[in-house]
Amino acid sequence: MSLAQRDRDHIWHPLTQHQTAASPLGIVKAKGVWLYDEQGSKYIDAISSWYTAVYGHCHPTLIQAAQNQAAQLDQVVFTGFTHEPAVQLAEKLIGILPSNQSKVFFNDNGSTAVEAAIKMALQYHDNKGQKRKKLLAFSNGFHGDTLAAMSASNLSVYNGPFEEHFIEVIRIAPPQKEDASDYFEQASEIVASGDIAAFVFEPVVQGAAGMKFHDAEGLSELLRICQKHDVLCIADEVMTGFGKTGRHFASEYLSESPDIICLSKALTAGMLPMGITSCTQQVFDAFLDNNVAKGFFHAHTYSANPLACAVASKAIDLLQTDEIQEGIKRVRQSHEAFLKELESHSLVSNPRTLGVILAFEVNIAMERYGNLRQHMYDFLMERGCYLRPLGNTLYLVPPYVISSEELEQLYDGLRAVIDFLATSKIS
Numbered sequence: 421m422s423l424a425q426r427d428r429d430h431i432w433h434p435l436t437q438h439q440t441a442a443s444p445l446g447i448v449k450a451k452g453v454w455l456y457d458e459q460g461s462k463y464i465d466a467i468s469s470w471y472t473a474v475y476g477h478c479h480p481t482l483i484q485a486a487q488n489q490a491a492q493l494d495q496v497v498f499t500g501f502t503h504e505p506a507v508q509l510a511e512k513l514i515g516i517l518p519s520n521q522s523k524v525f526f527n528d529n530g531s532t533a534v535e536a537a538i539k540m541a542l543q544y545h546d547n548k549g550q551k552r553k554k555l556l557a558f559s560n561g562f563h564g565d566t567l568a569a570m571s572a573s574n575l576s577v578y579n580g581p582f583e584e585h586f587i588e589v590i591r592i593a594p595p596q597k598e599d600a601s602d603y604f605e606q607a608s609e610i611v612a613s614g615d616i617a618a619f620v621f622e623p624v625v626q627g628a629a630g631m632k633f634h635d636a637e638g639l640s641e642l643l644r645i646c647q648k649h650d651v652l653c654i655a656d657e658v659m660t661g662f663g664k665t666g667r668h669f670a671s672e673y674l675s676e677s678p679d680i681i682c683l684s685k686a687l688t689a690g691m692l693p694m695g696i697t698s699c700t701q702q703v704f705d706a707f708l709d710n711n712v713a714k715g716f717f718h719a720h721t722y723s724a725n726p727l728a729c730a731v732a733s734k735a736i737d738l739l740q741t742d743e744i745q746e747g748i749k750r751v752r753q754s755h756e757a758f759l760k761e762l763e764s765h766s767l768v769s770n771p772r773t774l775g776v777i778l779a780f781e782v783n784i785a786m787e788r789y790g791n792l793r794q795h796m797y798d799f800l801m802e803r804g805c806y807l808r809p810l811g812n813t814l815y816l817v818p819p820y821v822i823s824s825e826e827l828e829q830l831y832d833g834l835r836a837v838i839d840f841l842a843t844s845k846i847s
């Protein structure tokens with residue numbers, strides 16, 4: 421029996437309507453940019469397995485780090501104990517994060533990194549004797565699937581049945597270059613109300629919204645407005661972190677630094693699950709008190725798992741190598757050339773690129789997970805390209821180690837899918 425057949429008996433997949441979904445594809449191996457299925461076909465992982473495996477799958481340095489650590493210290497409670505991999509990772513991260521970041525708090529994934537950030541912000545104000553109950557967040561943001569992170573998210577396809585349980589969130593559109601002063605006046609009014617605990621945002625690129633870019637200067641102005649009123653600014657760098665926008669962190673495009681930063685995904689390069697919520701000394705200090713309950717009583721059993729820390733530490737070393745930085749540059753330059761071609765295509769709108777991210781819309785209305793979107797997905801898979809279109813948005817976030825030939829295979833897949841849509845009658 422195939423993996424796909426055995427899977428059907430007992431497994432409930434994420435983001436899947438099992439009544440209508442096709443069987444999942446059994447993947448047996450991954451190496452570099454390639455995923456191999458159980459029938460012997462191979463696919464370029466054009467989204468780095470949801471933005472994780474940016475140095476390529478099964479990187480020998482990371483395998484070695486996991487193996488060495490597994491033989492030394494596998495897991496230990498992180499309340500009352502510490503260990504070398506956690507300390508080393510914290511030192512390395514603080515060395516590359518925006519300079520106002522001072523402390524790191526460990527959690528398990530992107531959602532819990534954001535969940536902890538929101539709880540930190542609520543308690544930060546509570547510890548100071550202020551009841552601030554609301555959040556400020558962008559329309560169409562995505563921050564994860566735990567309840568507080570979902571509250572901050574604004575993609576109705578995921579939120580429907582849960583909305584009545586959410587933390588109250590005030591929404592503003594992400595800033596655009598052409599925004600006039602009334603946009604910022606409106607933001608100032610919201611923030612001055614005094615009941616906003618935190619502003620939660622994906623800096624510069626909104627991933628799940630369809631790789632939508634916004635204006636870094638405008639975002640910096642929003643941070644200035646928020647920080648004037650002690651509204652903590654939470655940058656969700658779960659998708660953008662570790663080089664994807666061409667800089668180590670998208671926050672580096674801002675002139676103001678966030679108070680709290682959420683990390684996951686490429687943090688451990690696709691090898692092990694882990695999240696981190698970093699913060700300033702000022703945030704940390706608001707939890708210091710003789711009263712135990714003013715501490716941050718939030719924990720995960722696998723907080724700072726030594727294997728995940730050891731791998732993340734080596735991943736940060738990789739990020740800083742010339743080879744990886746040159747890879748990012750090569751992908752960026754290649755995307756910029758392909759963008760020119762896309763700009764002249766009548767079926768393509770809003771082609772855009774930043775760092776290794778390339779995205780565009782096709783001018784055909786489509787449901788986010790509808791039939792036509794499925795046809796595009798299948799069409800690309802048949803050509804060895806693993807992409808996950810979001811409705812009519814097609815995007816690439818390839819591993820930084822992708823070769824020029826492999827990139828060309830992805831561009832050819834995109835050229836072919838555009839031609840297919842131009843002649844297709846499917847809807």
Ligand SMILES: Cc1ncc(COP(=O)(O)O)c(C=O)c1O
Pocket residue numbers: 470529530531532534562563564565622627628656657658659660684685
């Ligand atoms: C910006 C952002 N935040 C949070 C998350 C949630 O991360 P996880 O799926 O690891 O819980 C995601 C996942 O795609 C994300 O893109």
